[in-house]
Amino acid sequence: MDLVIHRGTREIGGSCVQVTSGGKSILLDAGYPLGDTTSHVDLSVLDFSDVLISHPHKDHYGMIEGINDDKTIHVGELGRKLIDAGRIFMGQPVLKNRFSYYENRKPFSIGPFTITPYLMDHSSVDAFGFLIEAEGKRIYYSGDFRSHGMKEKVFKWFLADPPKNVDVLLLEGTMLSRIGKDCDSESDIEQKMLDILREATGPCFLIGSGQHIDRLCAAFRACKRAGRIFVLDIYTAYILRLVSNRFENVPDFTDKNIRVLTKGRTASSHYSKVNANRELFGDFIPHIFLQDNQIGMDEILDNPGKFILKVSNFSDLLGAMESTRVTVIYSQWIGYRQEIYNPTGFKRLVDLENNPNIDFYDVHTSGHAVVGDLQKLAEALSPKMLIPIHTEHAEDYKEYFSNVSVTDDGEMFSI
Numbered sequence: 001m002d003l004v005i006h007r008g009t010r011e012i013g014g015s016c017v018q019v020t021s022g023g024k025s026i027l028l029d030a031g032y033p034l035g036d037t038t039s040h041v042d043l044s045v046l047d048f049s050d051v052l053i054s055h056p057h058k059d060h061y062g063m064i065e066g067i068n069d070d071k072t073i074h075v076g077e078l079g080r081k082l083i084d085a086g087r088i089f090m091g092q093p094v095l096k097n098r099f100s101y102y103e104n105r106k107p108f109s110i111g112p113f114t115i116t117p118y119l120m121d122h123s124s125v126d127a128f129g130f131l132i133e134a135e136g137k138r139i140y141y142s143g144d145f146r147s148h149g150m151k152e153k154v155f156k157w158f159l160a161d162p163p164k165n166v167d168v169l170l171l172e173g174t175m176l177s178r179i180g181k182d183c184d185s186e187s188d189i190e191q192k193m194l195d196i197l198r199e200a201t202g203p204c205f206l207i208g209s210g211q212h213i214d215r216l217c218a219a220f221r222a223c224k225r226a227g228r229i230f231v232l233d234i235y236t237a238y239i240l241r242l243v244s245n246r247f248e249n250v251p252d253f254t255d256k257n258i259r260v261l262t263k264g265r266t267a268s269s270h271y272s273k274v275n276a277n278r279e280l281f282g283d284f285i286p287h288i289f290l291q292d293n294q295i296g297m298d299e300i301l302d303n304p305g306k307f308i309l310k311v312s313n314f315s316d317l318l319g320a321m322e323s324t325r326v327t328v329i330y331s332q333w334i335g336y337r338q339e340i341y342n343p344t345g346f347k348r349l350v351d352l353e354n355n356p357n358i359d360f361y362d363v364h365t366s367g368h369a370v371v372g373d374l375q376k377l378a379e380a381l382s383p384k385m386l387i388p389i390h391t392e393h394a395e396d397y398k399e400y401f402s403n404v405s406v407t408d409d410g411e412m413f414s415i
């Protein structure tokens with residue numbers, strides 16, 4: 001097998017790896033870079049038939065738009081739905097690629113390759129690592145993973161029964177720069193949110209990804225324990241509907257502690273996207289407007305301290321709460337408050353942080369494995385060669401792992 005990392009040997013995000021055997025080529029991820037990148041990847045000049053998407057984060061799938069439909073995109077079925085949902089609510093058409101859905105630990109073939117997906121714990125649902133077998137050789141691609149989220153058990157199961165005889169491990173190392181620093185679990189995040197809510201008397205806004213299901217669940221549980229109601233925008237309600245259809249421990253918006261905000265600026269923006277794609281939404285639309293599921297601005301403003309609000313743009317609500325002490329829980333990467341990573345949105349966030357009427361809290365933890373967990377995975381797989389990917393610290397791997405071979409973007413090697 002021949003292996004080329006087109007992007008990812010020296011950066012986090014934008015991963016793209018090509019594996020070739022017997023004249024057949026597949027890509028492992030086709031991601032957009034997260035910021036400045038040193039490697040330009042043009043898929044139109046690469047010769048491949050299939051793309052395996054490890055999980056529905058843009059830095060792993062962002063480049064599949066526009067790929068010819070003679071190529072097949074392999075992804076988890078829920079992952080594909082989340083990709084579509086993100087696009088619809090951004091006002092973009094759903095992808096027209098040819099998709100094929102893989103399932104946890106069910107091997108499938110692409111030409112000479114046998115692929116086995118392994119479900120992992122990550123800040124995205126439907127996140128997988130891949131075992132790729134051909135010519136009697138085995139590559140394991142870690143994708144993005146961690147062990148401190150809601151799916152911590154799947155990491156334990158993986159360690160208890162890992163793929164054997166792995167020749168090459170492509171191991172993500174997002175957190176390699178944070179040696180010695182412990183990482184909060186999602187349960188710790190829930191507790192921190194609860195502590196804040198118990199102190200706060202006014203309304204609380206939650207800022208974070210509508211697709212970070214572990215975090216939404218942590219906030220929902222903290223909200224319930226604090227005796228508040230969780231108010232969601234229509235987009236977040238739809239994501240919960242998609243995921244709760246698959247996982248029963250994830251609440252649907254019909255839960256008695258959840259309401260969907262169906263009026264105001266964000267609601268009308270989201271509703272227009274839903275309305276333009278009604279055929280994809282089934283009974284979601286009538287359900288959000290049922291009396292027990294919806295809430296309006298007036299009801300919130302009558303007693304704002306009763307709620308936690310996860311609403312993507314809440315400037316209208318904030319404006320109407322002028323004389324109230326407001327709490328904001330910022331629960332995503334701090335980089336979004338920096339112009340370099342978020343040129344169009346950073347100012348709104350910085351203004352909130354500096355608003356004298358707002359108590360602003362950072363409550364977040366990484367979606368990626370700490371070094372100790374990276375080592376556990378590497379020990380379990382015991383590869384003949386370990387190659388850094390999705391990291392800014394490839395040169396440091398040798399301190400923590402055996403059999404490390406550092407490569408450069410675009411460099412081809414054979415196993």
Ligand SMILES: [Zn+2]
Nearest residue numbers: 055057124144
């Ligand atoms: Zn990811």
